[in-house]
Amino acid sequence: MARHAFLFDLDGVLVDTAVFHYQAWRRLTQELGFDIDEAFNETLKGISRMDSLERILEHGKVTLTQKEKEAYARRKNDWYLELVNRMTPADVLPGVEDFLKAAKHGGIQIALGSASKNAPVILEKTGILSYFDAVIDGNHVSKSKPDPEVFLKGAEALGVSNAECVVFEDAYAGIQAAKAAGMYAVGIGEAGVLNNADVVVPGFEGVTPEQFT
Ligand code: BG6
Numbered sequence: 126m127a128r129h130a131f132l133f134d135l136d137g138v139l140v141d142t143a144v145f146h147y148q149a150w151r152r153l154t155q156e157l158g159f160d161i162d163e164a165f166n167e168t169l170k171g172i173s174r175m176d177s178l179e180r181i182l183e184h185g186k187v188t189l190t191q192k193e194k195e196a197y198a199r200r201k202n203d204w205y206l207e208l209v210n211r212m213t214p215a216d217v218l219p220g221v222e223d224f225l226k227a228a229k230h231g232g233i234q235i236a237l238g239s240a241s242k243n244a245p246v247i248l249e250k251t252g253i254l255s256y257f258d259a260v261i262d263g264n265h266v267s268k269s270k271p272d273p274e275v276f277l278k279g280a281e282a283l284g285v286s287n288a289e290c291v292v293f294e295d296a297y298a299g300i301q302a303a304k305a306a307g308m309y310a311v312g313i314g315e316a317g318v319l320n321n322a323d324v325v326v327p328g329f330e331g332v333t334p335e336q337f338t
């Protein structure tokens with residue numbers, strides 16, 4: 126079947142906010158008296174804010190009440206938003222805008238499939254909102270990746286079948302979600318890390334939509 130709908134993850138795929146998440150979580154763990162490294166951070170990618178905090182607390186063997194957890198998650202998000210609020214169109218990752226343009230020109234439908242509740246502000250600040258025919262983000266789903274909910278809702282919003290969709294993801298859990306949805310999964314990053322993807326590219330520079338349809 127021809128694949129003519131593209132579903133994009135946001136953080137670490139279209140914009141470099143994956144580093145902002147890492148920085149903000151590290152700031153929090155250092156306050157709690159421990160540190161996280163890049164390998165551990167990899168396991169947080171694609172995971173919702175509260176689920177990420179749960180994993181972090183378990184990693185640092187820290188127990189908090191529900192109220193404390195909510196307060197810490199809010200602080201992390203405030204620090205994260207300080208970084209996001211400084212974003213401009215220059216923060217869109219290399220090759221992304223040309224790729225989105227070429228996809229649109231080729232009649233491909235485009236949706237966002239992100240776990241982030243901050244997706245609208247990021248799309249707005251970076252000026253890429255107008256490329257999307259549908260936006261499904263953390264405000265629309267109840268289950269975190271690797272659950273396929275976010276991508277199933279994306280396909281539904283575009284009115285296409287799952288097999289017609291290509292998902293672009295930088296997270297292992299995101300690729301799991303795409304495969305669970307019965308979609309073609311393009312990993313953005315390193316093939317060694319994203320070994321569950323159908324194909325892996327380092328980024329969008331020099332890449333064309335036809336390679337995946
Ligand atoms: C995902 C990120 O895109 O969004 C995760 O990969 C993040 O690191 C998740 O936890 C939720 O984001 P937010 O912006 O709602 O805290």
Ligand code: MG
Pocket residue numbers: 134135136137138143170171294295296299
């Ligand atoms: Mg991501």
